[in-house]
Amino acid sequence: MTGFSARVEQVSISGIREVFEAAGEDAINLGLGQPDFPTPEHAREAAREAIAGGKADAYTSNKGTRSLREAIAEKYARDSDLDIDPENVIATAGGSEALHIALEAHVDIGQQVLIPDPGFVSYDALTRLAGGQPCPVALRDDLTLDPAAVEAALTGETAAFVVNSPANPTGAVQSVEDMREFARIADEHDVLCLSDEVYEHIVFEGEYRSPAEFAESDNVAVVGACSKTYSMTGWRLGWVTASHERIERMLRVHQYAQACAAAPSQYAAEAALSGPQDAVEEMVAAFEQRRDVLLDGLADIGLRCPTPEGAFYAMPEVPEGWVDEVIDRGVVVVPGEAFGDAGAGYARISYAVDIETLKEALEAMDAATAAVR
Ligand SMILES: Cc1ncc(COP(=O)(O)O)c(C=O)c1O
Numbered sequence: 402m403t404g405f406s407a408r409v410e411q412v413s414i415s416g417i418r419e420v421f422e423a424a425g426e427d428a429i430n431l432g433l434g435q436p437d438f439p440t441p442e443h444a445r446e447a448a449r450e451a452i453a454g455g456k457a458d459a460y461t462s463n464k465g466t467r468s469l470r471e472a473i474a475e476k477y478a479r480d481s482d483l484d485i486d487p488e489n490v491i492a493t494a495g496g497s498e499a500l501h502i503a504l505e506a507h508v509d510i511g512q513q514v515l516i517p518d519p520g521f522v523s524y525d526a527l528t529r530l531a532g533g534q535p536c537p538v539a540l541r542d543d544l545t546l547d548p549a550a551v552e553a554a555l556t557g558e559t560a561a562f563v564v565n566s567p568a569n570p571t572g573a574v575q576s577v578e579d580m581r582e583f584a585r586i587a588d589e590h591d592v593l594c595l596s597d598e599v600y601e602h603i604v605f606e607g608e609y610r611s612p613a614e615f616a617e618s619d620n621v622a623v624v625g626a627c628s629k630t631y632s633m634t635g636w637r638l639g640w641v642t643a644s645h646e647r648i649e650r651m652l653r654v655h656q657y658a659q660a661c662a663a664a665p666s667q668y669a670a671e672a673a674l675s676g677p678q679d680a681v682e683e684m685v686a687a688f689e690q691r692r693d694v695l696l697d698g699l700a701d702i703g704l705r706c707p708t709p710e711g712a713f714y715a716m717p718e719v720p721e722g723w724v725d726e727v728i729d730r731g732v733v734v735v736p737g738e739a740f741g742d743a744g745a746g747y748a749r750i751s752y753a754v755d756i757e758t759l760k761e762a763l764e765a766m767d768a769a770t771a772a773v774r
Pocket of ligand 1: 434494495496497498521565568569597599626627628629634638639
């Protein structure tokens with residue numbers, strides 16, 4: 402009988418799903434990784450027009466339509482003062498595919514990829530699927546990734562290190578100094594920095610900067626997406642940008658696995674990126690307000706929680722048995738260990754819900770805390 406590849410056998414379905422299944426149907430779900438806002442109307446309209454006009458029936462160029470890649474390059478010029486050639490952009494099926502093709506193109510069998518711990522679940526799984534070895538790097542107490550820890554963990558076998566800011570599951574935002582350091586490490590050690598920037602616009606404090614702004618070599622690859630910024634998770638539209646040589650290698654994987662990103666989504670994404678940005682500002686303001694409600698609530702309960710400066714997650718330290726008690730009270734949160742061994746003793750709370758719901762969930766958390774203390 403045909404068996405299964407050793408690579409796929411190393412990967413299991415994300416622990417997050419198990420938590421959803423454990424919760425009842427009426428549960429308040431603070432486990433979701435997507436904004437609870439509609440996709441901006443002008444993005445939907447652009448897809449409708451493309452479909453009605455017959456523009457979305459055929460394959461696009463493998464890298465995506467030229468006009469979408471120009472809109473992505475324009476975004477980087479506007480937000481980060483980066484000069485990106487639209488030829489060095491591949492539109493992908495979400496940030497997920499961008500991470501996948503980046504790791505496939507750069508990681509050899511047995512090579513190491515340094516990943517934040519706790520960190521987004523895909524880094525570990527996609528590294529394994531590429532035949533590589535994930536090497537978790539524990540975060541600082543404030544849940545940011547320490548460039549010195551990354552530098553100390555590099556070996557001759559390191560193919561890449563992943564930086565994710567603002568981060569899932571922590572909501573942490575790396576400082577500009579850290580980003581400068583990550584760029585220096587990529588330059589000096591001649592190793593790829595894979596910068597996952599899918600939450601780049603959801604920042605409340607500080608300033609968002611990409612390591613790509615500081616690198617002097619071509620060793621930074623940047624992953625972005627419309628998913629979180631424009632509440633377009635269902636559209637599956639992301640991208641990766643890097644040097645010509647790197648893009649050319651990633652395109653080999655993308656071409657055979659995907660051919661091109663879905664054409665209607667490409668039109669929607671182009672409109673989202675180049676149209677009015679007020680929907681993003683409104684969403685970020687709403688997230689900030691909710692974050693404050695959540696942080697106040699957690700402080701009242703007596704749970705320590707580093708202040709998340711971006712994304713829509715908070716990661717408090719929680720007592721033993723807390724997550725189960727909270728889930729038993731009808732609120733879904735994800736145990737920190739779903740994101741790596743160093744996540745043990747924490748829980749991820751997504752606040753992509755309205756304030757009333759959040760307050761109700763905080764009551765359940767209060768009761769759960771009293772029950773386990
Ligand atoms: C840090 C991070 N990177 C990438 C992704 C993938 O996003 P997409 O929906 O665009 O594939 C996610 C989704 O949760 C994420 O949290």
